[in-house]
């Protein structure tokens with residue numbers, strides 16, 4: 001890290017060890033303050049978990065930092081570059097790619113086309129390239145088709161390559177969405193509850209995949225997850241949100257020992273119990 | 279249109295009647311090809327085709343008649359103007375939800391037609407455009423020469439009295455087929471794949487780095503260029519340009535062709551166009567009722583009934599994939 005910082009251009013905030021910095025991010029919908037001043041950072045090369053009770057604002061926070069929602073106020077930096085206000089597709093092209101809590105399979109397209117779509121640098125995606133650069137287009141298509149089949153195989157989806165994505169099961173869609181995001185060759189991957197609805201064996205495979213990508217390709221992960229066992233055993237940093245704010249962060253052990261976190265989770269549960277007529 | 283009227287009185291096979299039907303079918307094949315690009319492959323419910331056709335036709339006529347620009351030069355120029363209108367309509371409306379986009383496009387088409395109706399000096403208002411005041415120039419002069427030449431070839435080939443609309447039939451269908459081939463090919467490129475992704479889920483496409491608004495604009499601008507083609511052909515067929523030729527029903531007929539041919543398939547479109555117009559015009563030969571107005575009502579009734587039956591029993595149309603129809607979200 002320090003070596004990288006030394007060789008970075010002077011004055012550029014890229015010297016920071018953080019791939020993401022969000023400062024005092026706010027957004028409200030009508031009267032609901034979905035995110036009310038969230039400040040957090042994600043260290044480069046880490047697997048960071050974002051946790052919090054239902055409705056804490058985790059998905060909204062994802063939408064805000066990836067450009068899907070407009071910020072009411074606050075600032076967001078990706079690798080030192082201010083990205084607050086950039087359109088979502090530009091943020092994705094910078095290498096910051098997200099998946100959705102509710103899967104968005106491109107139903108009436110084959111699984112393989114879902115994958116190919118995500119690959120960057122296809123000259124045939126512009127009208128000009130499609131018409132005037134057929135050779136370069138075909139060459140790139142060959143490369144990415146091979147990559148896509150490899151990735152599909154590692155998620156047990158290779159037999160489905162030519163089926164419509166709309167025929168996949170809920171869990172398979174989740175896997176496809178992850179595989180598709182990986183096709184985009186992100187440097188920073190944001191996953192909104194990637195494990196939800198996936199069987200434990202494939203879930204474990206997915207976690208291994210994350211570890212391997214981090215190790216071999218230096219991809220950074222930020223993932224929302226409700227399963228505390230997964231969070232505690234697979235993340236090296238945990239950020240806790242409640243009621244639109246970041247209330248705690250640290251290593252899994254630190255966070256587990258934090259009184260505020262216990263309150264945020266248990267507080268909700270105790271309320272539920274008392275409302276239940278104890 | 280005269281040829282069509284003649285068709286009623288003559289029983290049995292009437293060549294010039296069916297040539298006229300073929301011209302209309304060719305024009306609507308082109309309209310529906312543009313719709314297929316927008317509706318079937320980009321998921322944009324463009325209801326403004328008639329308006330873009332009007333822009334193409336009027337611009338062509340105004341340039342040739344009022345400004346003495348050559349017919350052949352007026353074609354690319356008027357196509358560019360129509361594409362500009364596509365951009366103008368698309369820029370503010372493409373970010374709207376798809377149902378609002380549909381409303382915005384039909385409204386803009388009506389706006390164009392109403393301006394054409396009222397801007398007397400520019401468009402001739404309800405009189406329409408055909409020739410300059412001194413009749414020294416008409417917009418179809420150049421076409422009439424070409425048309426005579428082509429019919430000369432038919433005479434050379436041994437045809438005694440080729441129908442006057444035969445050359446237009448040939449040209450309209452050459453354009454329709456070439457356009458189908460071009461669209462099929464461009465659809466199979468990665469560019470076409472992005473369009474389909476936009477149709478399926480714009481958020482997903484955006485999350486993968488695609489500028490979805492940009493692709494939708496391209497789709498709409500190409501469709502307006504295609505509408506210009508159809509607008510010219512309609513103007514040459516009717517030999518006059520009149521606001522009532524560009525009413526919303528033109529777009530709706532285009533949608534009927536689309537449904538019959540099947541969504542998300544270009545080859546179904548020409549077939550759907552032939553089927554639809556043979557149905558609508560062919561029923562003229564059924565002389566069930568005495569009065570003309572009853573005949574017209576019957577024809578539209580039959581066309582509507584067939585459309586409903588197709589939607590119920592074969593929602594995918596002639597060439598669409600049933601499996602795709604059944605996969606919703």
Ligand SMILES: Nc1ncnc2c1ncn2[C@@H]1O[C@H](COP(=O)(O)OP(=O)(O)OP(=O)(O)O)[C@@H](O)[C@H]1O
Nearest residue numbers: 029032034052053054055056057058059060061101
């Ligand atoms: N588009 C929206 N319009 C109105 N309210 C919204 C919108 N998006 C989110 N909210 C509200 O913001 C709050 C936070 O929602 P969010 O989806 O971010 O929670 P979350 O932490 O992801 O919850 P979960 O764990 O259940 O997915 C909720 O009260 C929600 O109702």
Ligand SMILES: [Mg+2]
Nearest residue numbers: 058059060101
């Ligand atoms: Mg959520």
